[in-house]
Amino acid sequence: MSNVPVILDVYTPGTLFLAGVPFQCALGPAGIVLDKREGDGGSPVGAFPLRRVLYRPDRLEPPETLLPVYAISDRDGWCDDPTRPEYNQHIILPHVATHERLWRDDHIYDVIVEVGYNDNPPVSGKGSAIFMHVARAEYAPTQGCVALQLDDLLRVLRVCGPAAVLQINPPA
Structure with a gap:
């Protein structure tokens, strides 16, 4: 690990x-996509910092990384309701707004990297819950996130620190 x-x-x-x-x-x-919108199924163009790593402590040890690491529970969620002040932010469940549960039965959120997209401050409708996470079988599409196989995601995280950037490049 390094802070390069x-x-x-x-x-x-x-x-x-x-x-x-x-x-x-x-x-x-x-x-x-160049102009990300909530629910459009696109991965946004841009250079985004990696904020922190969330993981399922019942399934994995804390990932090796220089990023902050946080163990999630069945009470963790992410607000995807553009009408709420909590939009595109981590929330504790139960919550009145529409949201995504981070504690899932499948394995795609066993490791989540919070990507600094539309978060400083969040703009209503510009997209929420853009993460790096574990890929589904055969790399099935995400809802706009970047997903890798678990071993690859853990390998990438080992070299990531506070200066790491996810650069999503526009199509040629």
């Missing part, structure tokens, strides 16, 4: 490069 600036370069149709090494990844079904 790391750029995670993402290209369509689904490749993440770390120091020239390619990793297959899943993106949203709409591909990479």
Whole structure:
């Protein structure tokens, strides 16, 4: 692990490069989009900081990384309701707004990397819950996130620190 600036370069149709090494990844079904909107299925173009890592302590040890690490529980969620002040923020359940549960029966949120997209401050309707997380079987599309196989995600996180950036590049 180091605190050297790391750029995670993402290209369509689904490749993440770390120091020239390619990793297959899943993106949203709409591909990479220039003007992200809530629910459009697109992965947003831009350079975004990695905020922290969330993980399921009942399934994994804390990931090795220089990013802040937080163990989630069945009370953790993410607000996706653009009408609420909590929009695109971590919330504790139960919650009155529409939200995504972070504690899932499948394994895609066993490790979540909170991506600094539309969060400083959140703009209503510009998209929420853009994460890096574990890919589904056969790299099925996400809802706009970047998803890698668990081993690849853990490998990438080992070299990420506070200066790491997820660079989602526009289609050629």
